[in-house]
Each structure stands twice: as C-alpha cells, then as structure tokens.
Amino acid sequence: MADMEETDPEWSEFGHDVQSVQQPSSSCEDERVRKKGRLKDDKNMLKDDKLCRVCGDKALGYNFNAITCESCKAFFRRNALKDQKTSCLFDGNCPIDVRTRRFCPHCRLKRCFDIGMKKDMILDETERRARMAKVLQNRQKRGSKQVFDIKSEPLEIDTEMPDQSSESFPSLSSSSLQPISSWAIPLSPTTKGIKPVEDLTLPTDPDLYRTLSTEDQAVMSELTEIYQSTLGEVITDKKVTDENGYENVNDLVNNSEIAVRRLISFVKKLNDFRLLCQADQIAALKACILNTLLLRSVTFYHVEKDAWITPTGVIPTSILKSATGFIELHDSHTKYCRSLKAVVKDDLHIMAMLQAIVIFNPDGQNIISRSTVSDIQDKYIILLKHYMESIWTFEYARDYYPFVLQKIAELKGLSEEHASVLLQVNPNKIEPLMLEVLNLK
DNA sequence: TTAGCCTTGATT
C-alpha cells in the first residue's frame, strides 16, 4: 500500500506530506481521503477518485459489475460462489470500511451483492480452463523456446499423486505404473464400463484439452441459452414433500404437455430448424417428443431420492411403477437416468446439444429430406465431441463421447417401450395438444 | 485468508 502511494502521481504533488504519513493503514486512510477531497477540487483529477463501493478503499475500476478495490474483488471471487453457511455475529448490518472489512465476511459479502456485484461473472471451471488454454496456446505461438523448457519438466506423478489417491483407493497402490485414466476414476456399478468423471482427477495440463474455436463457442452458448430458456428451465425454489397427483398415466401424459410446449418454443428459436421444410419440421418434432421427454427426465431425476423432481412436485419412481404396471420398464428408465446423469451431471451445454441431436434425428418417421436433417445433426454431434474434449481432455472424451452417443441411441428403444404403455391411456381424458402430438386418437 | 501485484486476452 505504501508502495502504491509513493508511485501515485497524486501523492508526488504532496511530497512532504507523504513523508509524514508513513504509518500503516488507519490514519493513512483518513489522510488520503482528505487529500482526495482537496485534489478533486483541483482541475484535472476529477475522474481519478474511484472508491470501492464496498469498503471505500481506492478502486481501479469495475470488478464483477461494480466498482471495487482489489481486495474486495479478490474477496468476492473467493467467496461469492460458495454457499454461504456463515452468518453475522451481530445484526447483519456491520459497517464495512477499509479497516473493518475483514471483521465480518458475511456482511462484506452481503454488501458486495447489495451494491450489484454479480457472481455469474466469475468464470466457472470450464471457462477458466478455456482461458488458461488460450494463454498457453498463445505462448506456444509466440515463443517455442520457453515451451521446450516447460515441457521437459512437468511429469509430476512421483510422490504426490499416489499419496492423494491412497485415501480413496487404497487397494490400487500397486498400480502406479498404469496410465492415470485407469485408476483415477473409480468404476461405478451404475454405468457398466463407463466411469463418471471426477473433476478433481482431471489433468491440469492444458495441452491435453481442446480449445474450443470461437465459432464453436458461439454456436454452443447460443444453443445453451435457448435451451435454458425453454426446455432446460428448472424451478428449484419450492420443496414439495407431499407426493400428490399422478394417480395414473393420464395425469402423467397431460403433465407432459408443458414439456411439449417448451420443446416447441425451443425448436422455434433454433435457426437450424428453419432449414427444414414445413413437413419435415412437423415430422421431426413429432418423432422426437418421447425422446425429448425421456432425455429431459434425466435432468429431473434425483439419484439419492430415486425420484423425479419437477416443478409440480416429487414423483417417486414407485408411483410410476404402480401407475403403469410395467415394472421392468421403469427399472430400465431409472437405470438410464442414473447412467447418463453420472456422466453428464448437470451440464447444461451437454444437455442442450443432446437435445439438438435428438431433434435432428434423420431416422425419424416421415422425414422427407433425411440427409438435410442428418447434416444438421452431424454439426451438433461434432460440437458435442469438441466440447467434451475441451472439458475432459481428449483421452477421456474418447471414452465418454461414444458412451453418450450410445445413450442417445438407446432412447429409441426406451421410447418405443413407453409408447406401448401410452396405448392404454384413455384418449378422452388427454389434452388435445398431447393427442395431436402423440398421434393418439 | 487477505490483499497487493502481475499476466493476459479483449476491447477501444
């Protein structure tokens, strides 16, 4: 801090004062504020008086959507994302200034949000990796010499890694010679052969990840945005504990109407969808309804509770079993959700791309120009592959990518089984839209 | 954990 003040042009104008104010923060701060006031009256320094809106310290500019000092910026970055368990020791309205700001993290963070700092401007895991990858890529471009030096050292696998893993996988201590992928990710019984990705075990070397092209990124974020605003929309606020509704299949089908409406608005926003002729638009839409419902159910499936959590309530799988009477069908459905969710987690990007792949299904009934549909589907398949390579490394993506595609293929069989169940519904009790869309009549 | 300083890609 003292350093900054000495080099600050404002201070150089008051050289003799600087000497007398050599001590730490508290009184120094007062001095500074006083001087600021004076300087503001001076001619040229008007815009240079940015103060942190959180604590009043000197600010350099915007951080996460608000003018803050460096320390509050770092504070926000460190704390905004973790779910706030700590609370204020007092009344929740502690004064926050440059001296007191460290006393109550709760109130400091609260103030951060109050003055408009936005936590979604903090880069997430994926974005951070993309950023680092870009830096590295540029370095390689601009200097192949340094890269050489760095590349010759990094095999870190000596003492640290086995130690860390011995906690969770004690029995594998002898396998340190095997490639990382074979031990770092535990086998899961729910995903026969494919192991869920554990973020912590992913390599840190950016070389192993794909850097998404700006075009890929643009296409993907647009798609995800559309998906999120329609099909992916999740309401999480209410906790419905009473397992009401859903007495029978009719209710379930009618409830799906909401999802279908969302599918329609999703599709309407897709530029690629407009490339299809009218007839194919309808055919593609109809053909993917059940697939969409099933795919979407993965989002709502809660593994621990063995239930689907929807905006309208919790649906334990047991109810579905009795409702349909097809126990094995629901076992396979549940299993499907479990295995796909283990890999996809709650990644909206992946869900959005899978949804696109499901829509542009060249195999769909009554599609006329199948190759057009297939071309569009290819685009999203490749995009999905690239994305996986960018978040999981090329090596892991090689395994997960076919796995996920396989899951998409499995949708067909699964939805056909469900379709047979739908035959037993009573058309009189089904909403017109669903009748129309499911060809029930 | 804090907070200052540094490196960077993007934007102007």
Added chain:
DNA sequence: AATCAAGGCTAA
C-alpha cells in the same frame, strides 16, 4: 497503444 477486467500467485 492504452485501457479494462478477468484469473493467478504469494507474502504476511
């Protein structure tokens, strides 16, 4: 070229 606003690193 200068500025902005992210993340990283690291004494204290």
